[in-house]
Amino acid sequence: MNFKEAVKKSGKNIIGSLPIMFSxxxxxxxxxxxxxxxxxxxxxxxxxxxxxxGAAAGSLSFGIPITSYIIGxxxxxxxISLVAITAFIMTWTTVGVVMLPLExxxxxxxxxxxxxxxxxxxxxxxxxxxxxxxxxxx
Amino acid sequence: MKKIRIKxxxxxxxxMGAVYLxxxxxxxxxxxxxxxxxxxxxxxxxxVMFLVFGVMVLVNLFFTEKRMRKHLGEGSGxxxxxxxxxxGIIISGPPYVLYPLLGELKEKGxxxxxxxxxxxxxxxxxxxxxxxxxxFGWGFAxxxxxxxxxxxxxxxxxxxxxxxxRG
Numbered sequence: 513m514n515f516k517e518a519v520k521k522s523g524k525n526i527i528g529s530l531p532i533m534f535s536x537x538x539x540x541x542x543x544x545x546x547x548x549x550x551x552x553x554x555x556x557x558x559x560x561x562x563x564x565x566g567a568a569a570g571s572l573s574f575g576i577p578i579t580s581y582i583i584g585x586x587x588x589x590x591x592i593s594l595v596a597i598t599a600f601i602m603t604w605t606t607v608g609v610v611m612l613p614l615e616x617x618x619x620x621x622x623x624x625x626x627x628x629x630x631x632x633x634x635x636x637x638x639x640x641x642x643x644x645x646x647x648x649x650x
Numbered sequence: 651m652k653k654i655r656i657k658x659x660x661x662x663x664x665x666m667g668a669v670y671l672x673x674x675x676x677x678x679x680x681x682x683x684x685x686x687x688x689x690x691x692x693x694x695x696x697x698v699m700f701l702v703f704g705v706m707v708l709v710n711l712f713f714t715e716k717r718m719r720k721h722l723g724e725g726s727g728x729x730x731x732x733x734x735x736x737x738g739i740i741i742s743g744p745p746y747v748l749y750p751l752l753g754e755l756k757e758k759g760x761x762x763x764x765x766x767x768x769x770x771x772x773x774x775x776x777x778x779x780x781x782x783x784x785x786f787g788w789g790f791a792x793x794x795x796x797x798x799x800x801x802x803x804x805x806x807x808x809x810x811x812x813x814x815x816r817g
Contacts, residue, residue: 518707531663538663541685545684586691618750638794638797642794
């Protein structure tokens with residue numbers, strides 16, 4: 513691929529992601545002020561329930577990782593714990609409940625179910641470890 | 651009459667536009683808060699998106715799909731594991747684009763464990779790392795990326811073993 517083609521492909525990718533990104537940002541800004549107090553009650557900072565709920569929310573959503581970083585970043589600013597957001601970011605890409613039928617079709621049903629289940633657990637473990645490691649250096 | 655097909659992403663945007671319009675009519679105060687928050691968020695993200703674009707160009711320039719395919723087949727050994735980690739990180743694209751490609755590679759002998767490793771490493775996306783750093787800082791981006799890469803190997807071994815066991 514030459515430079516011109518690389519620029520064209522990357523530009524196409526970025527432009528292609530704009531409608532969904534704008535939509536998600538509009539949705540986030542619509543919901544965030546409404547749910548600010550509710551989120552803070554739901555995510556209490558508990559090291560076990562917070563990542564579990566974050567992972568569940570990420571599993572039900574899907575899209576390019578950048579969207580999860582933006583949503584996660586804004587939720588962090590709203591006061592939600594980093595461990596919940598990390599689990600959310602992790603499952604956003606690695607667990608896809610919506611994509612399960614498609615994954616099963618191409619890679620096998622058994623593979624898809626096992627992989628998604630293992631990834632869900634690993635996402636919670638990684639979220640806890642990441643935050644614990646960061647706390648060690650603070 | 652020719653039927654006009656609208657992409658789901660544009661439909662989503664149209665729906666959000668309609669919701670904001672309704673909000674402007676029925677609750678202008680809330681509409682103003684949501685919209686100004688949207689624009690301030692956008693203002694923060696736009697410069698980072700230029701950086702994302704630059705990294706994407708470099709990735710597309712140096713890592714082609716054809717080059718990746720060559721190194722992921724059966725009997726690739728430790729090199730295959732390292733390559734699949736690298737490929738999972740480098741290749742970008744939505745799952746509905748990647749699954750057919752991976753299905754094809756599976757048919758050609760790619761192991762389940764390697765497929766799992768590839769899919770797990772999709773979480774480390776070099777072009778998007780500036781956004782992660784912007785929101786969560788350098789430390790978070792480095793620690794999380796390292797854990798993803800380390801755990802991807804465990805993930806591959808476990809998924810591979812479980813799929814085999816339930817044969």
